[in-house]
C-alpha cells in the first residue's frame with residue numbers, strides 16, 4: 001500500500017502515433033482514441049469512399065452544366081472521357097445514393113465510437129479511483145471526481161468524435177484535392193499552397209484557445225467543489241446565516257467558469273470566420289489571376305473551382321474541429337493525470353493469511369502527514385484476542401490516525417504493525433476486510449433501503465444475518481417500526497433517521513460481516529443518552545467475542561474496557577487497565593474528574 005505517498009511529478013506520456021500527431025492531437029488526446037483505431041480506420045475508409053463519390057459527382061455536375069449551357073448532348077471530355085448527358089445524370093444519381101449510404105455508416109460508426117469512449121473512460125476513472133489507497137481518496141477535493149466523471153469524460157467522448165470528424169474532413173479534402181490535381185495540377189497546387197498558408201496563419205489563435213481552455217478546466221473543478229459543498233453544508237448555511245456570503249463565493253466561481261467558457265467560445269468561434277474570410281479572399285485573388293491571364297479552358301477550371309470551393313468547406317471544418325480539439329486538450333490532460341495519479345497510489349495487496357487478526361501489535365509506529373507533521377511517534381502496544389481497548393486523549397492527539405493505521409488504511413512511516421506476526425502491509429486485503437469492521441464517528445448512509453445500507457454491497461448476507469446484526473446493534477426495534485421495515489427506502493444520507501438510529505445502523509453494517517476485530521472512532525460522541533447507552537449495551541454484549549478498539553470521546557464507555565491507551569501529543573503515554581490508570585495517569589484522572597466520574601470508576 002502506498003498510503004501517505006507524496007505526489008511526485010507524473011512521468012510524461014509516450015508520444016502519439018504519426019497520424020494522430022499529424023492532426024495535432026496531444027498525447028492525452030491520442031491515448032483517448034488509440035484503443036479505437038480499428039473503428040477510426042473503418043470510418044476513414046468509409047469517409048474516403050464517400051468523398052471520392054462526391055468529388056466525382058461534382059465533376060459530372062460541372063461538365064453537365066457546361067454541356068447544357070453550350071447546347072451539347074455530351075460532356076466536354078474531362079480526363080479523356082466524353083459522356084452523354086443522360087448517362088452522366090444517371091451516374092450522378094447513383095453516386096449520390098452511394099454517398100448517402102456511406103455517410104449513414106459513418107454516422108453510425110461515430111455514435112458507436114462515442115458510446116464506447118464514454119463507457120470506457122468512466123470505467124477507467126472509477127476503477128483507478130476505487131483502487132487508489134484510501135489516503136489518496138480522502139484527500140480528494142469534494143466535487144472533483146464528479147466533475148471528472150461528467151464534464152471531463154464528456155470532453156474525452158467529444159474528442160473521439162472530433163477525431164472522427166477530422167479524419168472524415170481530412171480525407172475528403174485529400175480526395176477533392178487529389179481529383180483537382182488530376183484535372184488541373186497547376187491550379188490545384190496553387191490552391192493547396194494557399195490552404196496550407198491559411199492554416200498556419202491561424203496557429204497562434206489555436207494556441208490561445210488552448211491556454212484559455214486550461215483556465216476553464218481549473219475553474220470548472222473549483223465551481224464543482226463549491227456546488228458539492230453547498231449540498232453538504234446546507235444545515236450550517238442556514239444556522240450560521242452564511243447563505244449570502246456562500247452565494248457570493250458561488251457566484252464568483254460560477255462567473256469565472258462562465259467567463260472562461262465565453263472566452264474559449266469566442267476565440268474558438270473566430271477560427272472559422274477568419275479562415276473563411278482569408279480563404280474567399282484567396283479565391284477572389286485566384287479568379288482575378290485567371291481573368292488577367294485570360295484562361296479559356298472553362299471545363300477544367302469550372303470543375304476545379306467547384307472542387308476547391310467544396311475543399312474550402314472541408315478545410316474550414318478541419319479548422320473548427322482542430323479548435324475544439326485544442327480546447328479539449330487541457331481537460332484530457334487533467335483527466336489523464338488524475339487517472340495516473342490514482343493508479344500510482346493504488347492500494348497494494350499482500351498474499352499473507354495470518355491465523356487470526358490478533359494479536360495486533362504496534363512496534364515503534366511513527367506516522368506523519370506531509371514532511372513535518374508528525375501525528376504519532378514511536379507508538380508501541382499489543383491488542384490481544386477478545387480484548388476491549390479504549391483510546392483516549394485530547395483533540396488532535398492522534399487517536400483517529402491510530403485507528404486508520406490499525407485498519408490498514410494508512411501505512412506507518414517507521415515501525416511496524418503486525419497481525420499474528422505478519423506485517424499488516426503483506427496481509428491479503430480480502431482476508432483482512434472479511435474480518436475487520438469499522439464504525440466512523442459520522443454514520444455514512446447512502447440512498448437505498450435499510451437492508452442495502454446494512455449489506456453495503458457485500459454478497460452472501462442473508463435476511464436473517466441482517467436481523468441478527470440489527471438486534472446486536474440495538475436498532476432492530478427502530479427498523480421494524482419503519483413503514484416497510486428493512487425494505488424502507490432511506491432518503492439521501494439516511495435523512496429520515498435520527499443521528500442515533502443512523503449510528504446504530506452503521507454498527508449493524510459493521511457487525512453483519514461477523515468481524516473478529518471492530519474498530520470504532522468515537523461512535524457515541526454526537527449522540528443522545530439513550531442511543532449512547534444502547535451502543536454501550538452492544539459493546540457489552542460483544543465484549544469477549546469480538547476484539548474491539550474504541551476511541552472514546554465520552555468516558556462513560558470506558559468502564560467496559562479491559563485496557564485503555566492514553567494518547568497525548570502523538571505519543572502513547574499510558575496503556576493500562578482503567579483501575580491502574582486512575583492511580584497512575586494524570587490526563588485520565590483529570591478527564592474522569594471533568595466528566596464527574598472519578599468515584600464511579602475509582603471505587604470499582
Ligand SMILES: Nc1ncnc2c1ncn2[C@@H]1O[C@H](COP(=O)(O)OP(=O)(O)OP(=O)(O)O)[C@@H](O)[C@H]1O
Nearest residue numbers: 369373374375393394395396397398399400401402
Ligand atoms: N488528513 C490529514 N491531513 C493532514 N493532517 C492531518 C490529517 N488528519 C489529521 N491530521 C493531523 O494529525 C494530527 C492528529 O489528528 P487525529 O485526527 O488523529 O487526532 P484525534 O486525536 O483523533 O483528534 P480528535 O479527537 O479531535 O478527532 C492532528 O494534528 C491533525 O491536524
